[in-house]
Amino acid sequence: MKLFRQLFGKTPAPAPVPETLESKLKKLEAYSVEQLEALAKDNDVSSDEISLRVTAVERLAVSHTLYELASKGDVSSVVEKAARQRLAYFIDNNEISLESLLKYVSDTEKLLAIASFCRQVDLEAQVLAQVDDQEMLAKLCQSATSASVRQSLAERIESPELLKELSKSLKSKDKKAYKIIKSKLDVIREQEHKAAELKSKLESVCEEAEQQAKRNVDKDYISRHNRIKRHWQDVSSEADEAVQQRFNSAMESCEKSITQYHKDLDAARELEAKVSSLDQDRHELLGKLWTTVNSLYDLESADDEALGAIQKLFEEHKNRWNELKSYGKPNTTWVKTYTQMCDAIDTISHAYKDKGSLIQHSALIISDDQTEEDKQASIKYLRNLLRPIRSFERMENNYPSNENVNKTTALLKRLEADSAAQEESYQKQIRLLGGLIRKANQATEQGRLKQAIGMRHSIDEKTEAIGELPSNIQRNLESLDEAIQKLVDWQAYAVVPKKNDLIEAMEKLVGADLAPEALATKIKKLQSEWKELNQSGKDRNEELWQRFSELADKAYEPCKVYYQELADTRSANLEKRQKLVSQLETFYQEYNWDKADWKHVEKIIRTARSELHSYSPVERAANKSVSQSFDAAMTNIQTKLNDEFAKNKASKEQLITQAENITKMDDLQQATDAVKRLQAQWKTIGRCHYRDSDQLWKDFRAHCDAIFDKKNAQYEQRKAEIDKHIEQTRSIVDKVVALSTLEGDELLAARSQRDQLQQEFSEVENLPEKVMHALQRDLGKAVEKFENKIEQLQKGSETQAWKVFFDACKKVNNYCYTYNENQGIDDTTRDELTSFIASIEQWPEGGQSVISEKIASVEKSQENLNTDNLKALKMLCIRAEILADRSSPEDDKDLRMEYQVNLLQKGMGRINEEKSGAKIAKEWVKVGPVEDDVYQTLFDRFYNSWSVLPV
Secondary structure: HHHHHHOOOOOOOOOOOOOOOOHHHHHHHHHHHHHHHHHHHHHOOOOHHHHHHHHHHOOOOOOOOHHHHHHHOOOOOOHHHHHHHHHHHHHHOOOHHHHHHHHOOOOOHHHHHHHHHOOOOOOOHHHOOOOOOOOHHHHHHHHHHHHHHHHHHHHHHHOOHHHHHHHHHHHOOHHHHHHHHHHHHHHHHHHHHHHHHHHHHHHHHHHHHHHHHHHOOOOOOHHHHHHHHHHHHHHHHHHHHHHHHHHHHHHHHHHHHHHHHHHHHHHHHHHHHHHHHHHHHHHHHHHHHHHHHHHHHHOOOOOOOHHHHHHHHHHHHHHHHHHHHHHOOOOHHHHHHHHHHHHHHHHHHHHHHHHHHHHHHHHHHOOOOHHHHHHHHHHHHHHHHHHHHHHHHOOOOOOOOOOOHHHHHHHHHHHHHHHHHHHHHHHHHHHHHHHHHHHHHHHHHHHOOOHHHHHHHHHHHHHHHHOOOHHHHHHHHHHHHHHHHHHHHHHHHHHHHHHHHHHHHHHHOOOOOOOOHHHHHHHHHHHHHHHHHOOOOOOOHHHHHHHHHHHHHHHHHHHHHHHHHHHOOOOOOOOHHHHHHHHHHHHHHHHHHHHHOHHHHHHHHHHHHHHHHHOOOOOHHHHHHHHHHHHHHHHHHHHHHHHHHHHHHHHHHHHHHHHHHOOOOOOOOHHHHHHHHHHHHHHHHHHHHHHHHHHHHHHHHHHHHHHHHHHHHHHHHHHHHHHHHHHHHHHHHHHHHHHOOOHHHHHHHOOHHHHHHHHHHHOOOOOOOOHHHHHHHHHHHHHHHHHHHHHHHHHHHHHHHHHHHHHHHOOOOHHHHHHHHHHOOOHHHHHHHHHHHHOOOOOOOOOOHHHHHHHHHHOOOOOOOOHHHHHHHHHEEEEEHHHOOOOOOOOHHHHHHHHHHHHHHHHOHHHHHOOOHHHHHHHHHHOOOHHHHHHHHHHHHHHHHHHHOOO
């Protein structure tokens, strides 16, 4: 009692002592088999006396009743469990075989439930071995509690759709079973991929064959045809009848085309042979015509008899040509050749009749008895005779040239060359003469009379050798003579006054306040002008010259002192240069060239040249030997520097060669490291000559840049690939995000697409870790959002389904109450309820069957309208309130206490009560009818607690 006070807070009032459970159980020992079976099957036994039914089951022998209780599902779960345990007992004691069990229990799940109570380890496997239905295997695999059973069942499932569903449910539940299923799915995908590839190959071969059938036959047609046949042989074993028929149809068309092609080819060859025979005849005939042409050129004299014989032969050849035309039309080239030969024979024959033969006129042009005019006429005639055969010169292999024609052609070329050479010599002399005339005119215009007169005498000598002059040259000579005469007349008048002006100017320079150099320059200028005035050779006037010379000597006196001082400066500068040379020679001999500071050496060379130029002016003659010594000393030092430059150049060229070899390396990372080491070595090498340094650096830099460019290109390519993978992966995440925007059935149907996208995401590789983590985070958020929306949709759908279920419960309660009250029901009410039940699209699991059973039961047997139904509904309300941890109304406290005491007596404490809203809801609908107002009040109370329970 102390325990009860702790549980319920107060001690219940003592109840009337009914017949005890022990006494009832003791009575069972006297029950017959029929009584035990009846008790075990009696569903009307109260829940308090359920243990009586269990005990009755435990006393049953192997019978049809025991099989029904274990498998029919229309009894209490406790009784059903006891029946299954009883059967397991008989199986373990070999009183029931598996074959016997299968005769009465066909439901695999119930068989497995019975086997789970057996001690035989392999019984479950034997039961499962009897299952062939793939959907049942999948269902069992999903619900099996044993990992080994799940794995065994996974091995037997072959349906791709079922495997995909199981892969989702078992991924986090059973890794080994998941791996088995994933392996099977991989094989299926591979098979599907191979099947798709094979289908693609068959389609490709058929399309290629159909394209081949549409083509015209060419040189590659048969090889393509054979290649298509080989390709077909590789895949034909997998082709269905339709594809086989499609390919055969295309190949038949190809075979017809090939057959027709060979027929056309044979016909063409036959025609070609015939044409070839005709062509041979025409070729021989053209050769005969060419012989006729040559016979004309071989005639020494053009008499009528010889020409007549040639004309007769020519007519025979023309008749033969026309005869061959009747057998086949010749090609245009031969027609053209034939026409040209006929025209040549006609032209030459007519020319011979009028003016004579080729040989005759060839003799005339080299005869001394002929005038130049006659020779030119013969030359023109010979050219006209040779013109008809000019087009045959490039066909010399087929039509060899005539000896007389060759001789005449060579003679004409020699005469043309002689004439051209004479004309060229004449024109050259004329051009030379014209040049002398122009120079003489220039001398005249510049007042150089003596030079102009000398040129005029040269012109006279050349005109005597030329002979007749062109009219323009004659006019130019006349103009030159007039210009020379005018210059002679002018000088006779103007030279003396000009000389007096020069004397006056020289007199002004005597004692002039001018710098010596400027004074010397002016004196020299006046002297040059005096010399110009005396170029004509006339009227020299010695007195004027003497006066001019004396004044020039006086004016030059100050310049002598200046130039003496200049000579002293030159001497001093010469000594400085000699000392510089001595220092350079000493430096070269005493410097430690093995440890030379080459930058210092370069500076010495630059400084020495600069100092040498600063020691100016010097006497040229005396400076010659000093310059040679300086150059020798500088050459010695420069040679040392050049040797160093050459060594550095060789070292850099070696590095360039190494860099070039590095550009051929496949490993770009090794190549980059190697070229960086070469760059470091390059910095340690000294300078080269300026003319080499830039080019060497450009060559070295080009190879280095080539490697770095490859490295950069590789990096850019890799970056592009990563960016592409990132974009593709981001696209997967975006697609999952887009799925979250769907609604209703579309959202539910998108779960397979979600799984496929997650699979694609899991296959992504080679992304930067940081990027991958960010994408995984985004995908996780997107999947979570999708799952939450699915959960909300399902929850809302499930809530709506239960709401509809309870609406149906209320209508069924009213229907049953009315039915019992009136001992029947009208068709209209029945139809309304039937229509309402049929209109419900979504039910909770098992909800529709419970409702249907309730309706069927009321029509089969009338239920009692008593307080038992009301008490049953109240008891369900109390159970819901206990499960929901809620208090019951004050009026039902005793009823609640009674229920809890019964639980304790049966060893089924509250903690063992399953918190299943679905189970207790289905029990609610099974209770008999009550009045509508009472039902609604109790339902509101029941639903208030039920709504917080898991379903």
